[in-house]
Amino acid sequence: MGRQNPFDGLAEFLAIAKRQSIRKAALDLEVTPGAISQALQKLERRLGTPLFHRTTRRISLTEAGETLLAEIAPAAQVIEASLSVASDASNEPSGTLKLLVERLAVPFVIEPILPDFCAAWPNVKVDLTVSNRHHDFVAGGYDGGILIGPYIAQDMIAVRLSPHFHWAVFGSPDYFRKHGRPMVPADLAKHNCIRFRRPEKGDIYRWEFIEQGQNVSIEPNGPVTVNDGELMQRLAARGQGLIYSSTYHASQRVAAGQLEPVLLDYSPGTDGMFLYFTKAAQSQPKLRAFIDACSELRRSLTD
Template identity: 35%
Template structure:
């Protein structure tokens, strides 16, 4: 049967269950004559008599009873599922998928979403750690997290962190027999801990800026990693100079375990933003996540 005939099936089911065109019409909110005509049309299309009609009662034929018994549980299942979906409008529930970098997750997103997980047990949160630029629509994500400078113009962006910076650090032991760099180009003489960019496959060129003068340095060294915490650990163990988010090394610098260099060459840049493709009405689960992450 064509899709447009499904409504006739629902009307037939109402008559079969009520055993009355009058009661079924009142239940459905349609005229009795309209309901009777629709059922007759259904019988004509199927080539089967579904109802036995008398002046006092309506009963299902054998074919009508079989159709009723087949339809009733399926319609009930659909109604139950729709009712469950409608509940999403009223309380945070369901899955929220976000793609983000390791640093964004550990420094911003996870600490802010812990209370959400505790407060809304019906929310299922999936955080996909990936430093590459993902297409959140094609890859099935609800949102992503990127630095402000990397946002696409057609996305809705919500700031979730303050501005921050990358800093160059190494252990005091590493600098014990090596000169302290005064200019980014001095790093070329040092053993630097490299980072390979997942998006393009090449090593990241360290970016510095001072008084409007930008400098990029393609450092070299015997160690290449793709994890900021691992780079910090390598620097703490004297393997070289690391270029990492300041928040990861601030305590180590204060405690003297790491030494900050080229401080005046490390300006702040736009922090993290949550981005998503539309301002359409979002489910409460997504709205709860956005509200928790929003920078205040």
């Protein structure tokens, strides 16, 4: 009896985990759903444990499946990146660049870069996912992501895209004429605040300050709660209430005179927007081209 190939069934397992569907996994691998099911069954028999919960409507990972995915997904990405580099003898950027992008980066990074990038590299297709949920970056097969610095995993390589920015409270000139300006964080209790429900966690974001050397965290009070940063800023610009945002993301409306910052002296510190990626992915020509485009944007902002 021949020796069992340790890689048998892993491609099918990864495809099912990614798509959460045997039918869609079969389309991705260009085989029949029956072939996918058979490969999965053989893998589960070999491992002696089920990897997916199956019902007539959905399929989801078991605990053993989640453990296996966490172990092999990074290795699979390394192999895929290495094969991509090896097959690109000309070193010309090509293929699909898959990016996972923080929503607030869209107007400041993606919209300025994408037209020129696509014109410069017509052989590169860009697949963008706009989301604040980045925990599945590796398992999702992304080449790069854009996120605020503190939320990036420590084992990633990061390239700064924005200037250093601060966190502050913002309101419209009309709102401040009618209601006055908060002078200290405690004053916010007397103001209408637009609350932000984080899409990735579902909780209300607490406003953070530094006061007399101590961290202060305030859950804002107000009649309006949103889960979209752009809508939050639009409402604030119309005088609906105060918001908590960064000087970077509010910069366009501040320059236009629609918003004004307050409580800057209580800012918890500086942050930045970064492009991040794995060490294995950084040698890909398509990603290198995008990194260069981001670096050019960064230079234009500091000139």
